Amino acid sequence: MAGEVRITVTPEKLKEIDASVDWKRIHAMTEAEIETAIASDPDASPLTETEGMALRLQAVRKRLGLSQPEFAERFHIPVGTLRDWEQARRRIDAAAWAYIQVIDNEPEAVLRALQAA
DSSP states (O other): OTTOOOOOOOHHHHHHHHHHSOHHHHHHOOHHHHHHHHHHOTTOOOOOHHHHHHHHHHHHHHHTTOOHHHHHHHTTOOHHHHHHHHTTSSOOOHHHHHHHHHHHHOHHHHHHHHHHO
């Protein structure tokens, strides 16, 4: 995405970040306080629809315990397309999104149907 800055978070940096967070304060926050904090943070912009779909697709794939190449091969999706969807470089069209939802809810049925074809 344009203007995107990528950083690498090492295990050591992750520990440093975790130690710097006041977890008691965060866990004590109400939903309203969380929403107010997010709304006041200019860096916490809401996800676009494409970004939200990308995250949901990643969650489906990870729930099935599959790498991108494994998921792509198993469900007959070009791996480059899957990567573009997961990285929100390309929006998932309505038909493909419906297919992803069926995979999420009935992966074994999809696999049976693909094997029978």
